[in-house]
Amino acid sequence: MGEAYKINHQLQLITAIKDNNSIALKEFYTSNYPKVEALILKNSGSQEHAKDVYQEAFISMWNNVRNELFTPQNDSALQGYLYQIAKNKWMDVLRSKRFKTTQSLTEERTLFLKQDDTIEEDTYDEKLNITMTAFKDLGQPCKDLLKTFYFEKKSLREIALHLNIEETSVRNKKYRCMEKLRAIVLASKS
């Protein structure tokens, strides 16, 4: 029962992450940071580097979990996975620094370096980045509404109760906000 319970705990953690359960996300975020920070500080990075790399890794982990690209094999699998992504990302940073100072790479060495790239690059990275920037700069009321609905996964009724307005007007507002966001994305693309 012990092993099953642990794996099940991982599955629960994964469900919580998929649901964007903020308590679970925070707990997972804060408890895994020190190890990554230690790694980066030990390998010529600063605390600022550690934070950036860790957050990037965390977001990748989150996306991969949601796209079912990750299945737990043991009780600390997701923790290890997050650490591995962060480690790979930090190696990328170190390498790019080295690229600037080193002139030539032998074919062998390029091949060797390539082998470490286990984490797939997101294909629609660019599209996503444009949308993220657009959302970042969206007006606060729209931003709050869309965040509560899509990220926190609150129902229209809950939002209506909270804002003390009709459910239909929340629904319409949400649609108009999406149109606004879409317009910004379209404008920044052309």
Next chain:
Amino acid sequence: MKDNSNISQELLETIERYYNDTMSKQERLDFELRLDESPEFRTQVEDIKTLILGIENQSLKEQLDVFHKDIPTTHSETPMASGVFTFRKLAAAVVILLAVTGFWWFSTPQNDKLYSKYFTPDPGLPTTMSSHSNYDFYEAMVNYKQGDYQTAIAKWDAIQPKNDTLNYFLGVAYLADKNETKAIGFLNEATQNTDFPLLNDAYYYLGLAYLKDGNIDFAKKNLQKSSNENSKKLLEKLN
């Protein structure tokens, strides 16, 4: 993204249902057929999906900055000072930990100790978003898994008629909620049917409930009926 392809409110909400996996079987089939047939529709769906994903990614990113403020800074500027500081902190933590566990160890009776050592709530059944039958049951399962036992109990209690699985989870939830008397009632019900797939676990938790209640004889009796690994270990300790 094509700006001439207008997306209606209705289409947006349909795509949301698809994305959240809350479509009925028929609606999903129709939707996927349309996806297959119309490249334009496919682009619209992709666009909306990217928008939602962008919102979620950016929201998370901003959330992480908030989380980050709550991480205690362990490294100060000078390495020497930080070393001494962490050593002191560590020493203090060890002293406090020893004091607390020592106090706990000497102040709780033996059976309670065994109970706490062996009791972990049943991990529960997997819940998927698309299960339509038994919706109420699985909705409560979500509360249960989040540790909100009282809500889970209230929801499960409202379901009629009761079956083995329901009685079992009600029992475990009551036990986790520290109400062993109620737990014993439901777990006793759950062990009535000898074909119940979770029978071993039911006897195990029933034994634990009796242990918590201070009824060692009944605890042993029920643990003996369970072929669970932990039941055997716990029995050895009790004997």
